[in-house]
Amino acid sequence: MFTDALHSLLDVHAWVVLLVVGLMVFAEDALFVGFVVPAELAAILGGVAAKEGNVTLTGLLVTVIAAAIIGDTVGYEVGKHFGRRILVWQLFAPHRPRLDWALDLLARRGGIAVFMGRWIAFFRAVMPALAGLSQMPYGRFLAFNALGGAVWGTVVVMIGYLAGTSYEKVETYFGRGIAVVVAVLVVAAVVIWQVLKHRRQHVTQA
Helix, strand or coil, X not given: CHHHHHHHHHHCCHHHHHHHHHHHHHHHHHCCCCCCCCHXXXXXXXXXXXXXXXXXXXXHHHHHHHHHHHHHHXXXXXXXXXXXXXXXXXXXXXXXXHHHHHHHHHHHHCHHHHHHHCXXXXXXXXXXXXXXXXXXXXXXXXXXXXXXXXXXXXXXXXXHHHHHHHHHHHHHHHHHHHHHHHHXXXXXXXXXXXXXXXXXXXXXXX
């Protein structure tokens, strides 16, 4: 139902495109509705609409990135104040192993887990709340949230913009492919950071 309705974004006025895409990206992150709201597809379709001239590319990028960052911030506050009560909802029962894994990743990797979560639909919906629940300092959360929102927003919008009418094939493979690429890059960055840190400590001790 949502997917069919979203295709109408290609034929409406600019302010409607910005409103619908912005609200869907915001709601996915802030209100635990990533299970049913295809915000990724909305952003990609927004990119297609920009390619066709229905909306400006700059306006769409600003809208998607801002909605992603603000939505995550709301999700963080919800998790901070109501997280334990929300996680006992029956809705989350089938996802308990993944939630436990995400909490463990947050404990071990902190902000990097927030950034990585942005690229996988399920974790994009719950990671901000889990960060709030785990009492991650808001300043650290905001830094990685803003970085993730900016990179993710730019990537998905530009994929739609560059793909144009071929967006359906792109959307089918986007989640899995991009998630793998980002995961590899993040792991590589962590390894390099640890090596450099070890070398600095070795030089200091010497």
